[in-house]
Amino acid sequence: MTNKAKRLYFYTTATLLSAFAVALVLIALDENIIYFYSPSEVNQSEAATLIRVGGLVKDGSLKIDNDLGIKFIIEDNIAEVSVIYNGILPDLFREGQGVIAEGKFIDNFFIANEIVAKHDENYMPKEVYESLKNK
């Protein structure tokens, strides 16, 4: 094989691999993006897709139930979403503070599998801040 041919093979392989990588990125992205909604934007009928809901934890709404786990309400001054969560709440979870829950709607309840935690007690998740700003 000549030098030229060898080089040609080398670069062709690299190009094909890059194309493969791009395809993989697009497929993986399509399946793994999670949309964020505020309680007033969310459409509860659109069930069974993993989404994030963010807003403020309604004052006095946090209940720790013996059987069901942890219940609380996320609100944005317009609408409310009831959340059920079976797990450990982040340290900075407080009533009246910003929160983001990740999960799915089942029978009008938002079943969260993750509550996103923040390092800083004064820190408001960017999405929550922006969705509250306009209300």
Added chain:
Amino acid sequence: MIALTGNLLLSFALLSSIATLIFAKIPAINAHKKYKFACLFGIFQFLFILFSYFLLTYGFVVSDFSLVTVWQNSEIQKPLIYKITGVWGNHEGSMLLWLLILSICLFFIIKYDGKIPKRVQLNTIAIQTSIIFAFLLFILFTSNPFALQLPIPIDGVGLNTLLQDPGLIIHPPLLYIGYVGYSVLFSYSVAIMLENKLTDNWARWIEKWAYISWTALTLGICIGSWWAYYELGWGGWWFWDPVENASLLPWITGTALIHSLLNYKSTGQHRDWTLLLSILTFSFSLIGTFLVRSGILTSVHSFASDPQRGLWILIILSFFIFFSLFIFLRNLQKESEKKDFVFLRRGTFILINNYLLMVSVVVIFFGMMYPLLLEAITGDRITVGPKYFNIVIAPLVILIAILMPIGPNLSWKDNWTQFAVKRLMISFVITIFLIIAMQLVIYENADAFHLLLISLAVWIFIASIVDLLPRNLSEFRIEFSGLKRKNLPITGSRITHMAFGIMLFGIIYASAYSENKDLKMNLGDKIQIDKFELQYDGFGTHIGENYDDLQINFSLIKDDKKIANMTPAKRFFRKSGDITTEASIQKYYFDHMYITVGEVQEQFIYASVSYKPFVRFIWLGGFLMAFGVLFKTLFRSKIFGTTNA
């Protein structure tokens, strides 16, 4: 008083940096004087910044609440160690640390005597100084740690309780040394390109910095990951959080750079690519800082953010990136490709390594920026889940892992040799044998995909060890050749490769075979997890320096025998009233039992219990990787340029 002195010191530093730039660039006086003055003012910059840093530390130690930064992030009762390290536990102080490291780098550039042509040296000093200048402006105008407030409050707000942890002592400085160390590579590279009169040994001037920065960055990332693992109480070691990605990107380009430098040193090929990599690596360090400081990406690491700061860093960032790329393109030389294209030699594999690493950078960067892109275009707010990153990185890691042991066995010049084939065959056979043995001894219901990944980790590990055996087998009788003085740098490389195998093994094993249970436990309840039983025994209290712990007691039982007490806790900070969750981690060989506790009620608790096999390999591997490169740095080969293009 401190506020005034601090501002003065920073202003003097700013003036000194201007003086350095002027002396470096005015043509009027003679070259020798120019150089002397530029260096002198360079040292002044370093000293002024150093003093201002000490002064801020002093402010923290004596709790001078006339400084806004101290007031917001400290309190009288805070333990001394967190007063000293609390300096970098906030935005202003951490930027001052960043600046301090920049100026320490400048100090080393000035002091370094590597037979560098004076003109290149002067350019390097000027570029490093201009970075310092930009960050000084940034600090003075948007993030002044010496901002004054009157009247003086009696006590401070206190340090964020999650940061009051030994992790704070070492993680940020190491990470910053890594990030900022790359500024030296950046400055040298741009200076070399400006001069465009290359001497052969520029690779040697910058090589050391490539190693040191990489070592620090690796350690910083490892410690950060360990810190998040035990302190944040999520039990994970990597979340593909934007800020984690931001530290991974310079790490990957830095890895590519180390390999490319080796290639250039030995064959003289891909000079421009190597220079571009050093520019890219520092650019990613800046991008990382920009992303963390501006708060444009939602991350767990954000300090309270301020868009104005983001804008400043964006300006600095764009300026340095575009400036350096412009210089780069201006000096781009057409590389001669007349030489024989020999495929199976080491250089080709380094090229493939660089290619795969750069693809990794692109896909990670894309996943990281996609939410911003989409929001700008459609207004939808999204998060890219961690699964995206796992899916796109897995095939790249597989390719890298397959090829990783091959390259080092090949020669720089010649084609594939009989010898390399033999060695790789030996490694291959040992790997297969070990995997079969492992399956028989510690049987896990492994699926083909994970088995493949685990085999690859073992393959890297074995091949790196085999590669340390003497090239000529008769040598073996005299001494283990890996310990010969001239072979020590190679030994360092192999340790790092081997350690990557260890880390990969830990990552795959712990991800695939961990067992996790989130559950409610009543007093006396026993649960089964992996080969252990865990019993909830009740709770007690423990009094700490500025906190009280509510400790939850568990007994870890194996084969009906109690092997350990485990006491995860809820930590109540007296002053702020903050509560943090303290995980309890019990070692078992290379595995961890990991417990955190959520809600604690009179009759029951919520606990999250995980058993993570081989999880310790992740950090063991990470630290060993850093050690390997450190080892290589110390015994760096002084022989340079066997061949040159």
